[in-house]
Amino acid sequence: MFSSNRLVLRKVSQDDVELYHSWRNDMDVMYTTNPSLDLYSLEETRSFVENILISSESSKSYIITQKENDIAIGITSLINIDYKNRNAECIIDIGEKDYWGQGYGSEALQILINYAFLELNLHRVSLRVFSFNDKAIKMYEKLGFKEEGISRESLFRNGNWEDIVHMGLLHNEYLEV
Template identity: 35%
Template sequence: MSSDSIKFLEGKRVYLRPIENEDLDFFYKKALWDEEGRRLTGTQAVFSRVGVQNWFERISTDSSRVDLILCLQDSDRPIGDLAMLEIDHQNRKAVVRVSIFDRDYWGKGYGSEGMSLVLEYGFGILNLNRVGLDVFAFNERAIASYKKLGFQQEGRIREDLFYDGEYHDSILMGVMKDEFRKVE
């Protein structure tokens, strides 16, 4: 992306911008087929390029969600995505998810910084009171990141995912507006 990219939400090291049609090849090649990324997200589906295009067209007009690309400030390089889903203005709640596609950027705090920006937006602009997520119990790095932001475990769904011949629990986590801790 060029330096005139839209920077919807900006942090010190990362920024978030809307997903554009030009990003779909990035999604298709980087996000959907990385073996470890698929394991961490429990992805078992088979995707086609046309299917990705159809997904993009469907989400582009869905007002109950905000889908964003996570980019590095210093190079505009896209390294992942974040989404705020199931935005419910009446009950002031939503669900979030984050994925860093490029393993070179795992464990360096980029996902936490991006998630912090999305939570600030959700609590400060959308006036949400609660944001939730679920994460598989084996994804300890993500759980630690979420706890840094103020998320607390609210429940556990036993044997929620069957992947590679094994069952895995899903951990339900949530953060209230007054529990959120900004990460930079």
């Protein structure tokens, strides 16, 4: 369990399936993070939680809980962990819309990044963000992430082709932030 002043991150468990399912099928939540925008059955979500979020050796996933009210508000993960090359990708979703725009995403990612660099001894953490998600890009930059490249027109949203921005943070850059 990891924490900050306002948040606690705890490992995802079987008890989180229905909650995660509600976030995963909320198009407002997934619009800025999920390329496919598919709807999932409860069984598909249960299988994903069991096989990827809980059992995968190459990912570590945590439910973000707001301390004051003990309410689960989102999920964050390190995925595609490559221990040999000391790399991982991070993802985050604040699933409870009442908690958007209050700095919880940034705070949760800071906890996850601290864990990645200080506990797992990773050298690099990367992420992908949709080019139209200006708020997220600014948040990532404040955390020290730097743009590394762009996958041009690789996402189709609302009748338009959008870019996916690739960003990364190196261990030595993390120490400077």
